[in-house]
């Protein structure tokens with residue numbers, strides 16, 4: 001027979017004396033805890049780590065190749081390519097920017113005229129006798145060069161379909177540049193077509209800029225699937241270096257909520273650095289310069305320098 005469960009009533013004596021909790025003073029006297037340093041909470045809602053100045057290099061290369069990728073347009077891919085590249089060059093890195101969008105915004109953003117280009121990345125991809133040196137131009141920023149592009153690149157997407165190893169074409173043509181640069185940044189077009197697959201196949205890492213707007217997370221699943229497919233089939237070493245919140249407005253509840261969702265979805269993949277919304281970026285584009293030159297002491301320039309430090313700390317082992 002089951003025994004009735006004895007439920008203790010209010011008059012039940014306690015089986016033993018409740019131990020007295022030690023006071024804070026007693027605890028500290030027994031085991032003094034180090035006083036925690038003041039923790040600054042960053043814009044992503046996580047404690048902001050200390051990001052050291054990137055160490056000086058005593059030589060250059062081999063380059064790490066990173067694609068700036070999101071199939072949505074207007075999220076800050078081109079702006080991030082120009083300004084992260086320029087900030088890295090300020091830190092003594094040799095940088096090559098690759099304009100891999102037929103719209104040529106990266107080239108225009110660095111002051112080039114799309115109708116006055118002798119050779120573009122299209123020639124490098126499609127013509128066997130064209131070398132990197134024939135196409136690379138200085139960007140106007142010391143230590144940073146550019147492989148320009150214009151609308152011709154749209155034809156490459158169609159023509160590449162018939163090539164052998166069509167997904168590896170960009171990887172093949174960039175190979176000779178690895179020894180000369182520390183970082184190669186590829187500005188992808190807003191699509192997940194063959195050009196973007198070429199960029200991902202050539203890359204060691206991907207940075208995903210995401211506009212801090214309500215619908216920003218839409219489409220990211222598809223991007224993740226594409227990255228996973230490239231990793232499985234073409235480039236097993238590819239890693240997501242980070243997700244970058246752009247056009248952030250921390251003054252609005254909306255902005256903060258989107259940031260919270262971003263961190264919920266991507267966790268520590270989200271960079272601690274966040275790029276705030278400011279018209280200075282469009283002004284710099286019109287001037288054909290990176291913001292680090294155009295408005296060197298602006299908050300926007302500072303944010304990209306901080307991103308450069310975070311990228312070095314995360315991806316280059318210090």
Ligand SMILES: Nc1ncnc2c1ncn2[C@@H]1O[C@H](COP(=O)(O)OP(=O)(O)O)[C@@H](O)[C@H]1O
Pocket residue numbers: 072073074075076077078079080105190246247248275276277278279281282283285
């Ligand atoms: N943080 C920012 N604040 C305000 N405007 C920005 C910011 N980043 C980019 N922009 C502007 O938004 C537009 C789209 O940015 P862009 O970098 O060209 O995006 P994508 O390359 O993804 O299409 C450009 O006019 C650019 O100047």
Ligand SMILES: [Mg+2]
Pocket residue numbers: 077078079101105106187188
């Ligand atoms: Mg762009």
